Amino acid sequence: MIPNAYARTMLQQRSRIQVACNNGMQVVQGGLHKQVQLVCLCEWTFMLEPIENLYNELLVDSHHSYCLCVSVLHDRLSHKLDPIINERFMQIAVKRLKVWSNKADMEFGVEVEILARVRHKNLLSLRGYCAEGQERLIVYDYMPNLSLASHLHGHHSAECLLDWKRRVNIAIGSAEGISYLHHHATPHIIHRDVKASNVLLDSDFQAQVADFGFAKLIPDGATHVTTRVKGTLGYLAPEYAMLGKASESCDVYSFGILLLELATGKKPLEKISSTVKRTITDWALPLACERKFSELADPKLNGKYDEEELKRVVLVSLVCAHTQPERRPTMPDVIELLKGESKEKFSELENDEMFKAPQAAAAAADEISIAENSSDFISEEKDMNQEVKEIVQENTHNS
Template structure:
């Protein structure tokens, strides 16, 4: 017994041999034990519950000496496979309940936040709607709507836009859409829902008088439809200052083209200058005599003569204009206009009439002839008025020496003298001595016809023109705004004034 090799208490002896031949024995640990059976206490119990997790599936595993036991968890508990023990059911449910409550509270906070955002947004929208209604009334929107609806022509031509439409057309008045800016505001390029390209005038003024001028411009332009007057599509009265929507005129103003200097490679030819002057005169003549109500523009200048894609003239900016009954010759009003173009007689008397626009147009003719601004700096740096400069220089040297070199190269001497004489007559200090815009228009158109037919007949001197203004023709012929280009007639400046004396209003 002392030589028995299986010394561990939890070991057993196993016979060892080949087939039926006994060789000896060997030792091994009993089932449920592991270790060295040849030493004392060498075989140790194996904890199956730990070494083989899940051996009891979802039952409680209890280790025993040499084995293990599976049993159900006690009441009100259940087996937790993660913790590998029985836990109280109440604890697990409380945890689940906490998670559910937490999720619900979080969701409630999110919903509350979204509701608050929606409420604030609706509140802001409500404020904006109230503001828009307030501005609409303040900007005489109801009166303007009545005026537009009462006039069939205005109803077809003019629309009252919503602020939302114009914000969409300009990408909320994006700075990339700015066409130009000045002291009174900005002009934006916009694309309406019907794909029309427009220019939207957004003023920065807050003075009520100036707001009335914008409304005045809408009222006037809504009643006018002429190819040489900028087209007003409509306006928006839902902003603090009314927004005016015009047809987009891509080539800027006559002022920009004439006085851009080296910054622009484009220059107007003499033919273009005469054509543009004729078109502008045609528009002003229409305003004075052919429209249903006479319109005195009151701010005629080269920057208010716009040029479209074909460089066709479009008279613009009627904010200072006045509607006058057809039988009324003048109106007393506060002096308004642009320095350099302002009629001296109107400035001193406050009486605005058609001849005030004629004076301003005479300044535009001088700009075309001399290519100088109405107020310019001479070689010594002294500011001079273009009108005074021209009339003074005219007394001391020939007009061909006064005009710009480009004009001298492209125009004939007779044409230069004709336009210079016309400008001089427009700039007479006494309004009654000036020609009407109809007479100016016809004279310019005749000059174009003469030039195109290479048949030039000019007055011998300026003194011949003046008596003809009061002459009356025996056979008067109506001449429209734009005479046909195929006209074979060849008239002198005097003959045109003679014809115009009998042309009706």
Template sequence: MASYLSSELLKRVTFLHLKVWVLIAFFIGLFIVVILLVLPFCLSRKKPKRNGKTLPTSPPIPPLSKEIRVVNCSANNNYYNDPFQDAYRDKDSDKLLGHTEKIQSGDNDNVGLISYSSLSDSPPKLSQLGWGHWFTLRDLQIATDNFSKENVIGEGGYGIVYRGQLVNGNPVAIKKLLLNNLGEAEREFRVEVEAIGHVRHKNLVRLLGYCIEGTQRLLVYEYVNNGNLEQWLHGAMRHHGYLTWEARMNVILGTAKALAYLHEAIEPKVVHRDIKSSNILIDDKFNAKISDFGLAKMLGAGKNYITTRVMGTFGYVAPEYANSGILNEKSDVYSFGVVLLEAITGRDPVDYRRPADEVNLVNWLKMMVGSKRSEKVVDPTMEMRPSTSSLKRALLTALRCVDPNDQNRPAMSQVVRMLESQQYPVPREGRKGQKTQAGSVRAE
């Protein structure tokens, strides 16, 4: 039998001239190859469905966050729909220093402060950035003609502000942080993005985006083209005319509304810490826009105040903050009160060119009101003087804001109501049974 099978297998097929065993081996191999090719397809077709649904796949995670995307400026970029306008901004060099920074109260679950690492080549983490758009450095070089001196509109201790124009024609203000103080530049960058990157209010300068490339840190803002309150009050914009009483109060009211929003409408609340006339920009309709959040602090839930090193501008800093480093939103209220007095009188908060009893604006104002000479404090450059009731309302509001006891100062939402009130005197909400503190003065 075996010899018979061997002889049969060794026979040649006439039309292929191949032995039978070769053909059998060929077809067996071909069958195996076909099985191997078809089997995966069959298995994939027969996979059981789970509950009739397929699980969604996660999108790839971008390097920074979903909200942060590179915006290459082009003529068909429709994101910037408004003709933005901006910023004669500058930082004063007279900053007050002292005190170490720490959390004063509350637990560690919702800390209202930010810790800052040294400047590095890697982009900040998502937790350290707000919302906005990530511009490329090339975009901003083109917008500012490679950061030419002709486009400089402001300089400060930590950065230079340039006027720029995107390829789509929209004007912007670009703050390029200086790298001669790496820690402070990095701190200011992250503070501004955290503080206003996600907020929206018509009286706050809008942060449009930022650039992070290597060690470069840049912030891109809307462009506000009508100077700032300091320039209108003290000279640089006076060739355009003088601010009327109505224009001044409109700027002041807008500033109050923006601060009320920062203090009471968002969480964590934001304490600006450097409210002054030069940080209040003015648009072409004489609306206020608060700028420069480089010194801002955030107070999370359960944080009534923090103790931090004292920074701000001399003449605007609240006394309790200057003396102890204790900071809360009432520090901004005091600074706002000084700005309001500045708008009423046209005087600088501190002016050593004046007689000794007039150097400090707040003290001089209290003296004038206490001696019933409030009519003589109005800025003499105003052609149309305010009505007596309007002046007294503004003075009373300002004097309450600069009360030496921070507990007696009103909240900014109350300040808004006081400024909008048509009655005089303005009711002192929540102050029943409290004695007038030393240094507070009633407007007569």
């Protein structure tokens, strides 16, 4: 809740951006900004601090192409008598494009279109957006516990706020959000960038899958779409990384990496020398085959986890990240396995061949690594190699 004194100060700022409802359309006006239309999907009136001030004081995340800032949102619709004193406030997040480009504008358009289509408790909700000239803003609900990545690897990791119960709930919530995209959205949607930094956490540590800039709509009857490679190294399914074939199964693969990351606390790619990187599955699969699950648990858990649940999470994560897409489960199957609802299916998973031949599995992983390092890594679509180089540069920049 924002104090009323602060509300009055906000209302008196001449350079504020204010949004007023007008027949479903909203007009943004501010002392330092020209008029900008904001099509809003809910009955809220927005008031944002000056964008310049947000960057200086309330910046919560920065990407090579956008900044994510925090401001307040207030509701006047239910208060008739004294709107200044009685207004209700809540925090919101504002994502603003740093530098306009055709590529960034396309990703912005995709994200707004996807967010406008979906509504699920485990998908980040759209509050509004702005597209005027080269100004691009997306307004979301603010997630006070930031991203899963910040708790596993970032500045919140030392606080150890993710106990085992929270991790399992985050895993199931994320799976349910992705499952909605794959099986209930019309048309079906592939996220294409499932990763720890795109799973946000609300005040109760409930998962919200976010960032739909790379998402793809799947036409009815299609099994996949062939497209340029987008995403994050370490999370890319082999068939997508090498051939550009995107499908729901690619998201399942990425979710498997995310799930293993959640259980182990390790990053998807780990440097083991100056020139060699090891994937999280290369490390985890042999230990899972030997049933050494305790060696896979995140040390920050201090042994405080349910052993059966840990085994279940690890095995599900590894079958999701199978190199052969036809061997991966669907997201509804993943949810059922994570919840322990089918002992028969889990028994089948435990006895799967992939957990009986660690040497063969390691050899298969080595083959994938060799392919990724070859000069003709991607050949099906023009400019795909450049896209991969951009992903590499992006990850280098972010690391």
